Amino acid sequence: MTEILDNVRRELDRLELPDGGTVISRDMVRAMRLEGGEVRFVLEAPSPEMARHMEPLRAAAERAALSVEGVTSAQVALTAQAPEAPAPTLKVGRHPEGGSASIRPSGVRSILAVASGKGGVGKSTVASNLAVALAREGRRVGLLDGDIHGPSLPRMMGVTERAQSPDGKILTPLEAHGVKMMSIGLMIEEDRAVVWRGPMLMGALQQMLSQVDWGELDVLLVDLPPGTGDVQLTLCQRAAPTGAVVVSTPQDVALLDARKAIDMFNTLKTPVLGLIENMSMFHCPQCGYEAAIFGHGGVAQEAERLGLPLLGALPIDLDTRLGGDEGRPVALGDGPVSEAYARLADRLVQGGMA
Numbered sequence: 374m375t376e377i378l379d380n381v382r383r384e385l386d387r388l389e390l391p392d393g394g395t396v397i398s399r400d401m402v403r404a405m406r407l408e409g410g411e412v413r414f415v416l417e418a419p420s421p422e423m424a425r426h427m428e429p430l431r432a433a434a435e436r437a438a439l440s441v442e443g444v445t446s447a448q449v450a451l452t453a454q455a456p457e458a459p460a461p462t463l464k465v466g467r468h469p470e471g472g473s474a475s476i477r478p479s480g481v482r483s484i485l486a487v488a489s490g491k492g493g494v495g496k497s498t499v500a501s502n503l504a505v506a507l508a509r510e511g512r513r514v515g516l517l518d519g520d521i522h523g524p525s526l527p528r529m530m531g532v533t534e535r536a537q538s539p540d541g542k543i544l545t546p547l548e549a550h551g552v553k554m555m556s557i558g559l560m561i562e563e564d565r566a567v568v569w570r571g572p573m574l575m576g577a578l579q580q581m582l583s584q585v586d587w588g589e590l591d592v593l594l595v596d597l598p599p600g601t602g603d604v605q606l607t608l609c610q611r612a613a614p615t616g617a618v619v620v621s622t623p624q625d626v627a628l629l630d631a632r633k634a635i636d637m638f639n640t641l642k643t644p645v646l647g648l649i650e651n652m653s654m655f656h657c658p659q660c661g662y663e664a665a666i667f668g669h670g671g672v673a674q675e676a677e678r679l680g681l682p683l684l685g686a687l688p689i690d691l692d693t694r695l696g697g698d699e700g701r702p703v704a705l706g707d708g709p710v711s712e713a714y715a716r717l718a719d720r721l722v723q724g725g726m727a
Contacts, residue, residue: 384437396416401419410444413447413448413450414438414449415451415452418454419453428451431451466557466576473611475611480589481515482591482592484593484614485593485614485617485618486595486597486608487595487618488617488638489597489619489630490621490631491627491631492599494620494622494651494652495651496596496597496620498697499687500594501516501596502693502702502714503594503714503717503721504554506717506718507592510719510727512727513589514593515587515590515594516553516554516594516596517582517585517593517596518558519598519608520596521567521577526596527554527563528563528700529702530550530700532547536559542584543584544581545585546586546587553587553588553590571602591727592727595608601634601637605637610641615726617644620648620649621648621671622653623669628671632675646724646726647681647682647683647684648683649672649684650671650686652687653669687710690710692708692710
């Protein structure tokens with residue numbers, strides 16, 4: 374019996390399709406069986422549209438089966454795969470709704486804004502590593518990429534999947550390294566520019582806060598874009614952050630803009646929890662030489678002048694850059710930089726902020 378069915382398959386493998394391959398190589402033969410001398414099987418077309426044009430192929434398959442010694446009759450049925458229902462989608466990027474109503478997720482205990490006055494100071498690097506460090510402390514952590522025009526957190530967290538909406542109304546956050554995360558970068562191609570005006574940025578932030586299934590979180594970190602614009606305004610006025618941390622390098626140019634970010638939070642009645650000095654010192658791993666590439670101590674001096682805590686001083690090193698490019702934040706490992714993030718996370722936990 375098996376030999377006869379093998380011979381039938383060999384004959385069917387001679388039936389070439391117009392667009393290449395055979396009914397065997399394209400895996401279109403289903404449920405083949407032999408009863409006495411009668412062979413029965415199903416030809417499954419890839420789509421109902423294709424099945425409507427396959428009657429000649431079905432008849433040819435019957436003739437091929439009948440040509441095999443030991444086969445007295447053949448019955449071939451033609452069917453097609455049911456078309457898949459389109460997955461529900463949720464369009465992100467619209468004008469904000471609800472006036473001044475709160476968009477703070479109900480299950481989130483604390484929202485921390487990670488901000489900077491200017492770009493290029495490593496704010497997203499700090500946000501991603503701090504999220505990982507807090508997760509390693511046992512916190513339930515979320516990470517929201519509020520930098521709509523320049524979303525970098527998917528790359529830094531090593532997430533390549535697309536965000537899905539099971540019902541077309543609520544997005545399911547993705548998870549990496551124990552952190553739930555959401556970013557506009559999870560909904561568009563990596564190289565595609567987001568060319569939106571302020572109202573659409575505000576609407577996108579509103580959706581990623583209120584239309585994402587964040588669940589129960591101890592802390593949600595929001596990586597804000599540089600500056601003092603619409604996204605910052607929307608977050609502070611409608612999500613009531615628990616507080617903000619301001620990231621700056623020690624150089625004077627960065628501190629000038631950091632002061633503006635602090636003034637913005639003061640204006641919007643959002644507590645500034647402290648400052649973080651990033652890229653504070655470079656330690657050569659080969660010779661041990663230390664270089665203050667961007668200066669050193671400027672953020673500490675500014676924090677003292679403003680009466681704010683210096684939450685941490687983070688060095689500049691190769692592992693941090695490699696970890697960000699490879700989607701493995703340096704806080705996941707061991708070493709001086711990971712320990713610095715662990716101390717920063719512990720300080721926020723002990724202060725009741727995370």
